[in-house]
Amino acid sequence: MSERWIDLVGAVNVRDLGGLPTTDGGATRFGQVLRSDNLQDLIGDDIDRLTGEHRLRDVVDLRTTYEVTSEGPGPLTRVPDVTIHHLSLYPEVGTATDVEADSVLPWTGRDDEEAIWVNAGVYYTNYLRHRPGNVVAALRTMTTSGGSTLVHCAAGKDRTGVVCALALSVVGVDRQAVVDDYVQTGERVDAIMSRLKATATYAADLEGRPNDANLPRAESMHTFLDFIDTEFGSPAGWLARHGWTDAETAALRARLVG
Known part of the structure; x- marks a missing residue:
């Protein structure tokens, strides 16, 4: 899946969601949806x-108001x-001027490593x-864009991973391919963390974490999808429980699969 990577100077976890196999023997189209870090x-x-x-x-910027500000x-x-x-995928408890009230990263204020990392799939349901x-x-947004849509958060792993997994799943991408796309971010984790640790926004949260x-x-991802x-x-x-329609599924599939 190396051809899916898009190598840029200012972002290190950018890739195209094209080329992923679907359950009916097809594949997702390139140039429709991209995913990225900050x-x-x-x-x-x-x-x-x-x-x-x-x-x-x-x-599609999935970061909190705190991060954006x-x-x-x-x-x-x-x-x-x-x-x-x-x-944003987090509950925004602050306002545009009260940014201190919003968490930056999912582990902020948490000491329970197992709850965050081993059971990350459970956390994603939040x-x-x-x-x-x-x-x-x-x-x-992916369905109606006049070109390609790029989904990103800070690392391009958790929040971005969930949104992309749902999009890929609903258009019929093979479950293992969905999981593999999520895991692929690991190939760039050192570069991703170097970027985040270099900014005041994320450095304190990441300090001391390998x-x-x-x-x-x-x-x-298996836990989340299960x-x-x-x-x-x-x-x-x-998605249907939250207002998504069959017509929207068909439109997203037409865009992502053809």
Whole structure:
């Protein structure tokens, strides 16, 4: 799956969701949905590649208000042809001016390593419980974009992984391929953590944590998807519970699979 990587200067975990096998023998299309870590450091050439070669038109930013405010306006906010959709997956307990009230990363204030890392798949269900409307809105953005959609958070692993896993699942991507895409972020974990540790926004949360503690594990995504299957029948079942329609599934499949 190396051809799916998009190597940029200002982001290190960027890849295309094309080329993934579907259960009916097909594959997802390239140039429709991208996933990434934080886009704050994109340089001009990166932006030109994304908006030109990769036809980027919509960005789904899953970070909290705290993160967005702390990092400041990213370079893509100044690109007229790109629309930014801020769709946090955490409950925003603060306001735009009271950013201290919002957590930055999921382990903030937590000492229970096992709860966060071994049972990350259980933790991911919080995104569905806290911000179902934003999860659905993220998939709708993919469906209606005039070009490609890029989904990102800070590392491009947890929040981004959940949204992309739901999108891939609902269009019929093979379950193991969904899990493999999630795990693929591990190939870039050292570079991802180096970027985050270099910023005041994330450095304190990451201090003293080995990079291996941040590796995406296959069992985490299996746990998350198994939970959805058990509670709602399928990812499509969960989405339908929150207003997603069969027509939207067909539209997303037409875009991602053809």
